[in-house]
Amino acid sequence: MQVVIGCDGGKSIVAKFLNLKPTKMFPIFTVRGLTNYPHGHPFGREFTRFKKDGMLVGRLPIDNNMIYWFSGQPYIPKDERIWKNPEVIRQYTMELLSNYPQDIQEMAQNADMNSLSFTHLRYRDPWDLLTGTFFKGTVMVVGDAMHVMGPFLGQGGSAALEDAVVLARNMAQLGLNHAESGSKIIVHRVGKAFDQFVRQRRIRVVRLSLQAYLIGMLSVSSSPLKRILWIMLLFLLFPNQNSHMDYDCGDL
Numbered sequence: 001m002q003v004v005i006g007c008d009g010g011k012s013i014v015a016k017f018l019n020l021k022p023t024k025m026f027p028i029f030t031v032r033g034l035t036n037y038p039h040g041h042p043f044g045r046e047f048t049r050f051k052k053d054g055m056l057v058g059r060l061p062i063d064n065n066m067i068y069w070f071s072g073q074p075y076i077p078k079d080e081r082i083w084k085n086p087e088v089i090r091q092y093t094m095e096l097l098s099n100y101p102q103d104i105q106e107m108a109q110n111a112d113m114n115s116l117s118f119t120h121l122r123y124r125d126p127w128d129l130l131t132g133t134f135f136k137g138t139v140m141v142v143g144d145a146m147h148v149m150g151p152f153l154g155q156g157g158s159a160a161l162e163d164a165v166v167l168a169r170n171m172a173q174l175g176l177n178h179a180e181s182g183s184k185i186i187v188h189r190v191g192k193a194f195d196q197f198v199r200q201r202r203i204r205v206v207r208l209s210l211q212a213y214l215i216g217m218l219s220v221s222s223s224p225l226k227r228i229l230w231i232m233l234l235f236l237l238f239p240n241q242n243s244h245m246d247y248d249c250g251d252l
Contacts, residue, residue, distance in 0.1 A: 003190055004139045005167070007160075010122040012145035018136055021128045026150055027220050030072040031093050033111035040064050047154075050104065055096060056219060057104060060118035067105055070151075071096060074220050075120060092114060117173040123149050126210040129202065135194040138187060142167060142197075147205040152215040153244055155208050161202060162249040169252055170196045204247065211238050 006014025010023050043061050050057045055073040062068055071093060083089060093108045093116075124132075124147055134146050145159035170193040176186070211234070218230035234241070 002138065004245070005199050006139070006141040006145045007143045009144045010124075010148035012108040012141055014139065015145050017139065017140050018133060018141060020132050020134070020141070021125070023122045023124050023148055025075070026123060026216050027075045028072050028121050028150070028216065029075045030070050030113075030119050030121060030151070031089055032068070032070040032119065033089075033108070034062075034115035035067045035069065035107050035111045037065050037067070041067060043067065050100065052100065054220075054222075056114050057097070057100065059104075059107065060231075064140055068105060069111075072121075072219075086113040086116040089118050121216070123213060123216070124209065126206050126213055129206045133238070134198050135191075138190045140194045140197070146201075147209055149209045150216040152212045152219065153208060155212070155244055159205060159208055161198075162247075165249050165252050166200055167193070167197045169250065172199075204249075209245055211244060214238075 004014060006017075007014050008014060012020075041061065043059065046060055047058065047060045055071060057071045058069060060068045067215075073096065090108065090111060090113065094105065097105050097108055131149055136139055142163040144156065146163070147159060149156055149159075171190075174189045174193050176189055176193060213237070214230050214234050214237075218227060218234070219226045221230060240246075
């Protein structure tokens with residue numbers, strides 16, 4: 001018996017095998033990088049976001065010397081092959097940040113070249129998560145392969161860790177942590193564990209994905225009417241904007 005758990009990201013081959021609908025692209029690209037401050041940085045431990053001229057910049061200290069940062073703005077359709085060159089990424093980012101404070105510009109200018117990346121953001125429609133078939137027999141997807149979403153809540157990695165805890169717990173409860181492989185009983189148990197996992201995770205990832213989708217569309221909408229619509233939906237569906245953090249997936 002072979003069990004396949006697809007953790008292969010937003011471009012998942014396993015998701016295609018399961019006939020999940022293709023992921024979509026946000027009209028946003030992000031540049032991400034790491035910057036080291038040999039003598040320490042003055043930013044404390046707070047995650048800070050700046051928005052100006054339709055561009056979002058985030059800065060997150062990792063320790064006393066290292067900063068993780070990103071910048072995002074509406075997608076500019078160009079040949080994405082050039083964005084594999086770190087120097088092109090840095091120069092273009094410097095142009096985008098030319099009107100930002102000096103410490104933001106220096107953060108990008110002094111970035112570790114090997115850490116720079118250009119990404120066109122992907123997501124899976126929240127309504128597809130409501131109806132999608134995420135397992136078939138002993139094949140299943142988890143993490144971004146199941147519920148890739150925009151980074152606007154900072155919950156993508158956390159959701160994947162939650163997946164791992166819930167799946168491991170379900171499999172252990174069904175005796176799959178020490179069972180012999182190959183029997184029909186084991187195949188049935190694997191299928192049951194996968195089914196329980198999907199039932200337990202579906203609403204959680206739908207809510208995360210929907211909230212991230214609405215925030216993402218709000219970030220890129222230039223139409224005042226559309227912005228009002230996204231704000232109203234966020235207010236109605238997520239009156240507590242921090243509710244995504246008040247969640248416990250249970251013990252392993």
